[in-house]
Amino acid sequence: xxxxxxxxxxxxxxxRFTLVESDAIGTVGVGEATIxxxxxxxxxLEINENDFLRETRATFKLGIEFVNWGQxxxxxxxxFGTYGQDLHGIPFHQLYLRELAHGGTAGGIHEYSMSSxxxxxxxxxxxxxxxKSLISQMFYAFHFDAGLYAAFLRRKAEQQGTIRRExxxxxxxxxxxxxxxxxxxxxxxxxxxGDLFIDCSGFRGLLIEDALETxxxxxxxxxxxxxxxxxxTSNINSPPPFTRATAHGAGWQWRIPLQxxxxxxxxxxxxxxxxxxxxxxxxxxxxGEPLADPRELRFVTGMRRKAWNHNVVSLGLSSGFIEPxxxxxxxxxxNGIARLFALFPDKQISPVERDEYNRGMRxxxxxxxxxxxxxxxxxxxxxxxxxxxxxxMDVPDSxxxxxxxxxxxxxxxxxxxxxxxxxSWIAVMLGQNIIPARHDPIADTLDEAKxxxxxxxxxEAYRQTAEGLPTQEQFLRQAGAWADTGANTEGGAVAAxxxxxAAS
Numbered sequence: 001x002x003x004x005x006x007x008x009x010x011x012x013x014x015x016r017f018t019l020v021e022s023d024a025i026g027t028v029g030v031g032e033a034t035i036x037x038x039x040x041x042x043x044x045l046e047i048n049e050n051d052f053l054r055e056t057r058a059t060f061k062l063g064i065e066f067v068n069w070g071q072x073x074x075x076x077x078x079x080f081g082t083y084g085q086d087l088h089g090i091p092f093h094q095l096y097l098r099e100l101a102h103g104g105t106a107g108g109i110h111e112y113s114m115s116s117x118x119x120x121x122x123x124x125x126x127x128x129x130x131x132k133s134l135i136s137q138m139f140y141a142f143h144f145d146a147g148l149y150a151a152f153l154r155r156k157a158e159q160q161g162t163i164r165r166e167x168x169x170x171x172x173x174x175x176x177x178x179x180x181x182x183x184x185x186x187x188x189x190x191x192x193x194g195d196l197f198i199d200c201s202g203f204r205g206l207l208i209e210d211a212l213e214t215x216x217x218x219x220x221x222x223x224x225x226x227x228x229x230x231x232x233t234s235n236i237n238s239p240p241p242f243t244r245a246t247a248h249g250a251g252w253q254w255r256i257p258l259q260x261x262x263x264x265x266x267x268x269x270x271x272x273x274x275x276x277x278x279x280x281x282x283x284x285x286x287x288g289e290p291l292a293d294p295r296e297l298r299f300v301t302g303m304r305r306k307a308w309n310h311n312v313v314s315l316g317l318s319s320g321f322i323e324p325x326x327x328x329x330x331x332x333x334x335n336g337i338a339r340l341f342a343l344f345p346d347k348q349i350s351p352v353e354r355d356e357y358n359r360g361m362r363x364x365x366x367x368x369x370x371x372x373x374x375x376x377x378x379x380x381x382x383x384x385x386x387x388x389x390x391x392x393m394d395v396p397d398s399x400x401x402x403x404x405x406x407x408x409x410x411x412x413x414x415x416x417x418x419x420x421x422x423x424s425w426i427a428v429m430l431g432q433n434i435i436p437a438r439h440d441p442i443a444d445t446l447d448e449a450k451x452x453x454x455x456x457x458x459x460e461a462y463r464q465t466a467e468g469l470p471t472q473e474q475f476l477r478q479a480g481a482w483a484d485t486g487a488n489t490e491g492g493a494v495a496a497x498x499x500x501x502a503a504s
Contacts, residue, residue: 001329002198002315003157004045005337010344011161018192019157019164020184031060032263033243033327034141034258035419036080041334044279045156050488053481057259060241060472068247069432070428071380072188075240076431078326080139083423084458086141087451090443091167093426095451097410097439104452109430111459113423114138114466119242123469134465141327143243143256143263168475169201172211180311181207195347199314200469203321208304214341215305216320222373222395223301224269224386225251226321229279232296233288234260237471245325248281249273250386254324255287259476259483262288267323272386299323301369307361308354313340320365325375328368331419335364362418370399371420371428377403378432403434410436 011017044050051060056133058215061350063079070076084092092112099106110116114137118124127136158164167186175182183193184207199207208214220226239257246253251268266282281293303320307313317335322328339360343353376390377399395403405411469475475480 001153001333002200002337003162004153004160005041005341006214007157007160007162008045009341013473017157017162019154019162020167020169020186020192020193021154021164021328022166022168025168032146032258033143033254033324034330035327036139036141037331037334038141041337042304044234045153047156050410050479050481052149052152053144053476053479054483056142056144056148057261057483058142058481059239059245059257059259059476060124061141061143062115062124062138062241062326064243064245065119066245066247066375066428066431068381069245069252069375069379071433072383074433076427077110077113077119078424078427078431079110079113079119081113081137081423082428083109084455087446087454090446091422091440093422094410094440094443095446095455097436098443098448099452099455100435101439102448104167104448106455109426111462112455114462115140117462117466118469119240121466121469122238122240122471123466124241124472124475126475127410134369134389134461135469140241143239143258145258145260146330165190169206172207174211178310179212181211186397195311196345196349197312199312199318200316202317202418203299205304205314206309207312207317208309208318212309212312214314216300216308217305218300219302219322219369220300222369222393223323223376224271224303224389225267226299227270227275227278228265228267228299228309228323229275229282230263230265230297231282231286231293232291233264233286234291235260235262236288238471241472243327246285248285250385250443251278252325253282253285261291262286267325269386272384273390303362303365306358308357309335311349313357319361322365322368322372326368326420328372329417332364332368364419366396366398367415367418367420369422370396370402373399374403374425374428375432378428378434380433403429406434407436409438409440411440 003017007017042049063077065077086092087095093449096106096109114134118138119350125135127138165186165189169184170187171185172181173183173185174180181197183191185191197206197207201207204210239259244255250272251266253266254264256263264282264286266278268278268356275296282294299321301322304314307319316333319336339357344356345353373395377395379387379391381387381391405413412419412425473482
């Protein structure tokens with residue numbers, strides 16, 4: 001991602017970008033689900049979306065279905081996009097809370113989301129430029145094969161002039177006075193000098209940590225998951241346009257549908273469950289035949305104390321890791337690239353610009369951290385020691401304040417450039433049974449009968465619009481975005497929804 005972006009916009013003949021990789025080093029393929037901003041990254045690189053979908057065996061993602069999080073048996077949907085329409089400047093969710101409080105026929109909050117209704121029906125439609133229909137309220141991201149995406153971007157970077165070197169880094173050379181990295185040495189003996197180094201070496205942090213000893217801030221007391229078992233399986237149905245996260249006894253299981261396979265994994269805390277049990281649970285709950293042996297990954301949730309130290313900028317796992325519950329890993333890479341675009345240094349690096357980069361990245365990581373912690377804290381489960389621990393643990397003050405504001409009057413305030421907007425917080429709060437004590441009094445200023453009629457019209461409009469859309473596979477095939485993988489998904493047949501969302 002970094003090589004493709006920087007070579008396109010900064011290679012003006014005065015700068016040269018060298019990409020050092022080793023095909024002998026495996027990659028962590030957990031981050032196959034994304035959030036909507038990735039579309040902006042692809043557009044910045046002038047990547048045709050249908051070509052991207054076909055090349056990476058991608059599918060669309062309209063949100064995440066959560067199973068067993070508030071209580072066992074609960075299901076809710078966290079959609080991309082908005083809920084309903086505000087009336088006379090009053091936020092829609094406050095009117096929805098008023099209807100619930102008055103015992104009205106408000107239905108489920110998902111019924112007022114275009115993305116939710118389309119996802120539940122397994123359908124998809126791409127909003128056109130300037131679209132006025134309800135489809136314009138449907139926001140989407142992607143599921144894709146991360147390995148294929150990396151290869152796709154590598155080719156693009158090389159076409160744009162990036163010089164690629166194959167090999168492992170065996171030594172890092174630093175300047176004796178400044179402490180900056182001056183060169184890296186490959187196991188072949190080749191020495192590559194540079195002014196700025198971008199460390200994408202994974203959890204190890206070959207430059208940012210091994211060489212510069214930057215330090216790591218551990219957040220595992222809030223997010224105790226430290227293991228994942230990953231396993232691809234064959235598709236047995238046409239892929240649905242959403243990710244699923246199913247909570248188990250000491251963590252949760254992901255299900256990520258691609259065109260050619262299903263990505264599965266079990267994220268868990270080794271303090272509460274061993275790897276053998278986690279693997280058994282995963283194998284007992286996957287669909288389709290395994291396509292490989294289960295693979296265990298280990299991690300510590302947290303972030304590097306400085307994402308940019310001396311003349312080294314860390315991206316991806318070398319910068320930090322927050323478990324993939326809300327598919328933020330690839331976005332954190334993308335955001336790091338965008339911030340470096342905005343603060344790209346001259347040959348002499350300014351400490352002020354470096355500090356601003358670090359401030360912004362810390363703010364983003366902490367925002368994402370709080371939102372992920374919410375999923376665990378907002379549970380009523382007490383069936384295992386793990387769920388009792390996360391239910392009762394102290395949380396960061398920033399999250400405690402936001403939760404209390406919601407509990408009082410259903411108010412959500414988005415701070416600074418927070419990644420997750422109001423609808424995301426509303427989805428998780430309501431989905432995990434945190435019902436405010438009262439709605440905002442301003443909602444009582446509107447006529448109850450008129451609001452109820454307007455909400456009924458909204459629900460019906462979203463339902464009818466979703467029913468009129470093609471299935472996701474039909475859409476992908478019609479758009480020329482379906483790769484000929486030989487997968488037997490019966491020409492777009494999609495499994496019927498097996499659940500109905502609760503009113504909350």
